[in-house]
Amino acid sequence: MRNVSEMIEQYLKQVLQQSPDGVIEIQRNDLADQFQCVPSQINYVISTRFTLEKGYVVESKRGGGGYIRIQRIELHSHGAVLDHIFQTISTHMDQTASEGLLYQLEEGGFITPREAGIMKAAVAREVLGLKLPLRDELRARMLKAMLIALLSK
Template sequence: MANISELIERYIKNLLQESQGDSVELQRNELAAQFKCVPSQINYVLSTRFNTENGFIVESRRGGGGFIRIVKIPLEQHGDPAVQIYRLVGEEINQSQAENIIKRLAEEELITLREAQIFRAVVDRNSLRLELPWRDSLRANLLRVMLAAVFRES
């Protein structure tokens, strides 16, 4: 059974798919009531699963008429996806950030599911047996090299 964070994430992504545009507006309290959780659980899902690494912008307005607007940003709309991902990776990247980028690439169908599995295995901390910050630096370098190889073929 999926945990509450996964259920909330799936629900929001389904709303985004069904929406006419690339955004959806939600009420944090209504969403919390629907999933029988505290509003901070909604905040957690938004900050960990709907961030820029995952291709989203979250806007919120607090107060009585407050809302949360989640905007999906497809890579293709903003220039070369390879350049965008290269910038996201940077000179150092931790495992969680790398996995988010890999997940996004697979969701956007810029890499195959098999490529995503290979990418995850390569950037995993168990594969990179180095101390920090060397591990995050090597992970970023490996990810950039793999991405360059994939995008060069396209």
């Protein structure tokens, strides 16, 4: 059986997919009640699985009428993907952000699972074996070069 975090993630992705404008607003407490979990579990799922690197913009408003708004960033063309790559990968990129970007590109069908796996392995901290910040700089340069080569067909 899947754990609660996976069920919440899948539920939110399904609701987002059904949304005509790709945006949903949720009440954290209502969702926690629905999944019979604590509200911090909802925060955990949103903060780890709905990140900018994975293709989501999250906005929250606290208070009595507060909500969490999740919007999927749609990448419709290779040009939009390349623009997104240049915006996401700056001079440095940590491993979590690089894995999130690869996940987003794989989920969008822009790279294959095999390509994602190869790139993920190539930019892993264990493989790069350098101290920070040089490791994050090298990861950003390598990832950008590999993605541009793959997507500039």
